[in-house]
Each structure stands twice: as C-alpha cells, then as structure tokens.
Amino acid sequence: MKFRLFKNIIKQGFVGMWRNRMMSLASIGSVMSVLIILGIILVIVLNINNLTGMAKEQFDEIQVYLEDGINEEQIENIGEKLRELDGVLAVIYQSKEQALEIFKKEWGDKAYLFEGLEKNPLPNSYIIQLKDIKYTEDVVNRINGLTGIEDIRYYKDIVEKMMAISNFVRAGGLAVISILILVSIFIISNTVKLTVAARRREISIMKYIGATNGYIRGPFILEGIFLGAIGSILAILIVSFGYKYLFLVVNERLYVLFTVYMIPYYEILDDIIIMFTAIGIGIGVLGSIISLRKFLRV
C-alpha cells in the first residue's frame, strides 16, 4: 500500500507539472534566468580572481644586489644563506654581465646607446623566487641582516596593492554571489508561492476529502525538484556553451593578450554543473516547502 501511495505521488508530480504548463514554464524560466545571471557573475569573478592570482605570481620575486667588492666565495656564501631562508622557493644568480645583456635586450634597437659605457655599471645579483608573496616581509628582514648586500629590490608596494585587490575581488564576488542566491530563492519561492496560491482551492479540497499533508506535499515538492532540475540543466547548457564560445572567440581574436588569462571552459564546467544542479534543485525544494506551509493549515 505504501508503494502504491508513492507511485501515485510521483504520477501526480508529473501530471501536475504538465497540467499547469504555463506556470511550470514560468518557474523553469525563473530558475534558469537566475542561474544564468549567477553564471555570468561567477565567470567574471573567477576570471578576475584568476587574473589576480597570475599577476601575484609574477611579483613574488625579490632581487638582491650584491656589493661590487666581494669575491666568488662570499657570493656563494650569500647564495647558500638565501636558499636556507623560510618561504624561499628558488634562488637564481645573475652576474653583472648577464644583467647588462638583459638590459640591452630590453632597449632593443636602441641598445647602441649604451655601447659607449666605460665599464658595466650594473651589479651582480640574486633573484629569489618566493613560495608565496606573503613571505616577502620576512625574507626581506632576514636579508637585511646579511653582509655584502648593496640593495634589495622587491615589489612591496605593488605586492600589497595586489593583495588588497585580490582580497577585494574575492570578497566582492562572494558578496555579489550571496546576494544573487538570496535573490534567486526569493524569486523562485515567490513563483512557487503564486503557483501554489493558484492551486489553493485544489489543496484545500484535497484536505477536505481526507488527504494527509504528506500526500499533498509530495507531488508539489517533486514538481519543485523537476522544475529546479530542468531550469538548472538549461542554465548549465547556456552558460557553458556561452562561455565556451566566448573563450574560443577571445582565443581567436585577441589571442596574444587574453587567452592565457582566461580560465579554459573545460576547467570551469564541472564546478558549474555541480553548483547549478545543487542550487536549482535546492531552490525548487525550498520554494515548494516554504510556499506550502501556509496552505496546509486547513
């Protein structure tokens, strides 16, 4: 008997969805719209975040200029000490000759301007790659204690600004997404509420002829799940194909500047599928339950 009841509930969920086609479309449309908007924001936030992360990586270097007078052994010595510091990933030696080469390369066809130099004015240096940008301050303080160091060049200001931007974008993105999820639950629960309100009479009649709350709630919740699931599938398709298209277009037209900075669509797909399905179905169920509460008290 229990199984028969269950079968009836499922059947009614489907039948209800079909008989209230227009309203079902409205609900699916709302779930879909909200998830698409969420997707757009998500893509923007993820990409900005990604960009910041990449920029951060490029500034996690410290350049240590060595005094001109020290000998090979001392240089080696300093190198050893640097390598031992906490947070240091790698240490690369750059002799003054290498530095001049790089310098000239940077000036390109204007390099002849420096041909007239009496002697190489550039110092020997170590380039330190950090495990993470957050170690900058620590490492710099330690290096200051070493002898034979002429100057330390690091991107403290830029580093700090980048960190601030990164945190700001992450927090902002989180806030926007939270607001959006709240907004979407609000919209959907309103839609479902109106759907339920339009069937208020139906619900009260069911109660009057002896249907239990569970029996009445069942099909509505199932309907909510169906609607949410369909809405999220549509949204997943639209957002992922949309992003894929965008990615490919960008890839073609602006390849030099952009491609590396955009998260590839296949990396984002899994997250979107899991997130959207969960949110879509969650919204459907939540909306149904919230909306039914009031009308079941007959």
Next chain:
Amino acid sequence: MKFRLFKNIIKQGFVGMWRNRMMSLASIGSVMSVLIILGIILVIVLNINNLTGMAKEQFDEIQVYLEDGINEEQIENIGEKLRELDGVLAVIYQSKEQALEIFKKEWGDKAYLFEGLEKNPLPNSYIIQLKDIKYTEDVVNRINGLTGIEDIRYYKDIVEKMMAISNFVRAGGLAVISILILVSIFIISNTVKLTVAARRREISIMKYIGATNGYIRGPFILEGIFLGAIGSILAILIVSFGYKYLFLVVNERLYVLFTVYMIPYYEILDDIIIMFTAIGIGIGVLGSIISLRKFLRV
C-alpha cells in the same frame, strides 16, 4: 461621468494592490531584484569601460626622435609641420638634456650608474598628443614622409590591443545588459501573469456583468505602474547607497591605486535614477498588458 470612471479605476488600482498584498510584495521584490542585478552589472561595465578609456588616454602619444645632426631652425620647422597634422592636439619639444633628466629620474637612486656616460646618448624629440587614439596610423604615416626624423616611437600594438579590449568590454557589457533586461521582463511578466491568473475568475466575472476591457485593464496597468515604480525606487536606493559605500571604502583603503579609476558615485546617480525608473515602470506596464491579453477574451 468619464471622470467618475477614472476615479474608480485609480481607486481600484490602489485597493487591488493592498488586497493582494502578498502578490504585490512578490512583484515589487522581483522588479527590485532584477534592477539590483542590473545595477551591479552596470556598475562593473561602466567602471571597466572607464578604466579602458583612461588607459587609452595615456597611450595617445607619439614620440618623434630627431636626427642628431639637424640645427635649431630645422627642428622648429619639423615642429611646425607636426602641429599642422590632422588629429594632433598638442606638440611638445623635449631636448636631449630634458630627456636625460627624465631618464635619470626614472632610475631614482640608481641614477649614479649613468654618471660615467661620455656624452648624452639620448636624442632630441617631439612628443605629440593626439586628439584621439584612432589618428595614430594616419599621423605616423605623414611623419614618415618628413626629413630629419630618426625614429618614431608610438604604441601601436598596445593601442590596438587596448582598442580591442575596450570594444570587447563595451560589446560584452551591452550583451549582458540586454540579456538581463529580457530576463527581467520575462520574470516580471511571469509574476504579473501569475497574479492575473490568480484573479482570472475576478476578471471573467467583471466581464460577465458588463465591464469594458478598458475598465478592467485600467486598475491592473495602474497596479503594474505602482509596483514597477516602487520596485525601482527601492533598487535605486540600494544600488546607489551600495555604490557610494563601496566608493568611500575603496577611497579610504586603497586610495593610491583605485580612487582615480573608479567613477565617482555622484556621476553615476542620475543615469541610474532615469534608467531604473524607466525600466521599472516599463516592465510593470508591459507585464500587465501582456498578461491581461489572454484573459480579456471572455
């Protein structure tokens, strides 16, 4: 009599809104939510656009290096010709001594490295400010025809990339906003459709006792206007205060890096008020009219 009818319609609009409190709240909430989302996207797009615009301005310069051998008069002559070119806003002369000063300044406390130079390797130059970046190519072509020019340095690649970004952001922003407006009309018209569906019986009864379509439509449209207007006022308040807060926070915490790049909140306010009010009321009216059509055929 006409006036009495009109008064009745207005009264019914208000009464209808009040008696269907829950559904009115739902509609207002939807208009508001959509406009807030629109506002967020709008603020993002406007700011990115603004940033690109500013970056563009910084690259609308062409630097023209002059041959070392030419005399004062020839230099003057070239300057005159440059000034006469189409699209040129201003032309500034930079002597080789000034160039070296700037060069040294850029190197800061490492400037002593260049003390040993036998002679100033830098050339005299003109810096051309363009009216708009789009004139770059033209101007460069003309300058190539002049004598006494050693080299022209302009940011063609960067310019082109910036233009591409700018166009991309503008088009993307437009697309996102268009989608959002469509989505919002869809959501609202669904909400109103459900509201109307819930009052379908009411409408058909009115028709059966002899009310004209205009008489029935009036209060609903008025209700739509009220709901849209209230929704947009709330959205305006939230978006503008939100943006103001964000602006002030950014101003305080990240002032060096950011403030100049963010559009001040007072500049954005007018646009938001006009845009949101128009869209809110438009959505309300459109939603009502679309939703009523079907039910008036009794």
Next chain:
Amino acid sequence: MIDFINVSKVYGNGVKALSNINIHIDKGEFVFIVGSSGAGKSTLIKLLLKEEDPTDGKIYLNDMDITKVKNRRIPYIRRNIGVVFQDFRLLKNKTVYENVAFAMEIIGSSSKEIRRQVPMMLSMVGLSNKAHSYPDQLSGGEQQRVSIARALVNRPTVLIADEPTGNLDPDTAWEIMRLLKEINRRGTTVLMATHARDIVNAMRRRVIALEKGRVVRDELKGVYDYEV
C-alpha cells in the same frame, strides 16, 4: 425582444447541448425554463450572454443580432441584462455592498445614486445586516441573494436567472419570487431556469421545457410537468 432562430450548440468536446432551438419571447414576459439536469438550460442562458457562441443559428436581443456583434460591443449588451448565475460569481475580494455597487460603478453611476440604490436592493433581498461581509463569510443562500441584488440593481430591461432559488429555503424562495414578479410587473422581461416545481406550478406563467437540448413543450400558463 428575445429571439432564438434555429439555434444549435455543440461544445468543443462534441457534446450536443442544444439542437435547433426556436423561441420567441416578448417584452414584459415572464418565462420559466425547465428540464432535467444537463438538458441545456444554462447553455441557453450562456448563449444570450455571449459567454458561449452558438454553433448554428441566430439570436436576437432588442432587435440586434448578437451572434454578429463585435467583441468591443459585448459589455454594452451585457449591461442591458441582469443575470443571476447558477454559481453566483461574486467577487471574492469585495464585500457584499461592494459587489452590488460594482455593477453600478462600471456603468458610471454617480456615487450618490450608488449610496441610495445599493442599500435599498440589499434590504429587498434581506441582507442589510451582511452588507460588509465578504462572500466567503456568507451561507449558500445568502450568496445567491447577493447575486440577485446585483442583477437587479441597474434596473435591467431583461433579467435572466439560473436557478435563483436552488440554495434557498421555501420561505426565502417565495420572497425572491415576489420580488421578481414585482419587477416583471414594472416591465422587465424575466427568464428563469429552475427546478422548483412548486414555484412553477403556483405561478402559472409561460413554461418552456427542454429535454436533451430540444424544446419539448412551450405553453403559456404552464406547469412544471404532467406528473403533478
């Protein structure tokens, strides 16, 4: 006044509700329409109100062929007819007073007229003390009487009533019938679908009997049926 000429009605699902109906009703007549459940009485009334369109035939009301009338004109036709619906059709979110007043508002009556006319109608159907109740707060018979008050308040030239006493006890039913008789005496044409054998037999007015969508009897001073 009212003419049905060869009227047939087949509903969308194939149900033949009326076949080849010919009825002529003069101004000022009082006509009962009787017939078993599902005979087509309500359908006949729905055709007059243009709630449904006939599949065939012509219907004249006040010498106008209403089967040809434009959608925009329908409300003005309905305003000449007061209707008591079988399912009442009251506006749920308006009080009794507002429901009756609404019928006056839509034709643009002055609020002075409304304030005078509505309470009078309500007292005539015995509902003065329920003026500010909502339809949900009324008994079945009370709702039916609100529906009657609304149908009469604009003094229509034709009154159509679909079982206006179905939910009323005999005493109240007779009071309503006295009201309809009075209104008819003052010149209003009355068309009433009913199952109330007592009333039909006692009133001795014209009776049109329907059976399976056909007119099987049409007599002046008739009775409900011959089994009495």
Next chain:
Amino acid sequence: MIDFINVSKVYGNGVKALSNINIHIDKGEFVFIVGSSGAGKSTLIKLLLKEEDPTDGKIYLNDMDITKVKNRRIPYIRRNIGVVFQDFRLLKNKTVYENVAFAMEIIGSSSKEIRRQVPMMLSMVGLSNKAHSYPDQLSGGEQQRVSIARALVNRPTVLIADEPTGNLDPDTAWEIMRLLKEINRRGTTVLMATHARDIVNAMRRRVIALEKGRVVRDELKGVYDYEV
C-alpha cells in the same frame, strides 16, 4: 455515533452561527437538517468536518472527541465521512473519473479496486457518459452528482450531504434520494441539510430544524414545517 454537546460557534466577525446545540445521532440514522437560509446548517456540518472549530462545547464522532484531535489526525477522521459539499468542491484539473478515483487513491486503494468501484459509482449517479469531462464542462446538476459519487465511493460510515439536490430537477433528485436511502439501509449514517420540502415530507425521517443557530425542532418521522 455523533454527539453535539452544548456546541456554539461565533465566527471571527462576530456572527453567532450556532448557539448551544445539543444533538445525539445514532449509528444508522437518517437525519434531515432544515432551516431557513443562514440558519446554521452548513456551519453544523463544517464543525463535524473540522473545517471550523467550535467556539464552545464538544463534538463526538465514533466516541472520539474531535474538538481535541491533533492536526495530524484530522485527515483520518475525514476519511470516515463522505461529504457532499454545498459548493461541490471538485478538483478543476481532474476529470470526473479522476475526481472520484482521487478519493480512493488518498486512502491507498489498489488500482484494481479503483477501476471496479469508480465506474460503478458513476453509473449509479447517471454520469457514465461524462466520465472524461472536466468539471467546467458539466452542468450544475452534473457537478453535484460527481460530488455525491465521490462522497460515496469509499463506503463511509457517515455520509454528510449539504443540499445535495439543490441543483437537481425533481426526477434526478428522487433518484439520488433512493441512492441515499439504499446506502442508509446498508448501515451508513446519513446527515442531510436540505431545503427540499417535498423530499423531507415524503421520506418521513428524523428532522432537526434550526432557526438562527438554535435547534427549534427535533422529531422522528418529521416534516419540513407545519405550513404544509
């Protein structure tokens, strides 16, 4: 079986619908409840169904005090009672067949039982040919008969009917009455609010008369009133 003990009902807006009602009904009785429009008949029935709660007093059904019953248990009480509502209360988006079948589905009947029982009930109320119509496509009387079929399909121990013949012609009404009599003969307690004087007078069963919310008459083998 059914006991009303000092029951009063005052609606939220202050209307005193019932005052101090005391009624005892035995298993297997057939009881008419009569009274003018607004006397409190429907309210009495709504109390039995827990559609409304009494302001005062106790109501026993099958020796259970239903005024104290928990919300969760209400559906199970209602399943013992078949109800014909004055306003039919059919599910608009289900066909006639589905409406009747639904009452069986909710108590978990097998589809075999449903397929046997529903057509039988529909033929008993004369609606076999309307099984697949929606309520909107039915005449008033047909809707009322669907409501009766739904009330009877689960063979309830108590049948409550609120003016089950209000929209029916006399012939159909008598057929329904024969059905109710038969069901009563098989042991079902029947409680019927009605205005049908003919029927009450012909049946000679117990009559409880209400007037302004009070029991003014309670007779075995009674009549509708003394004016007959």
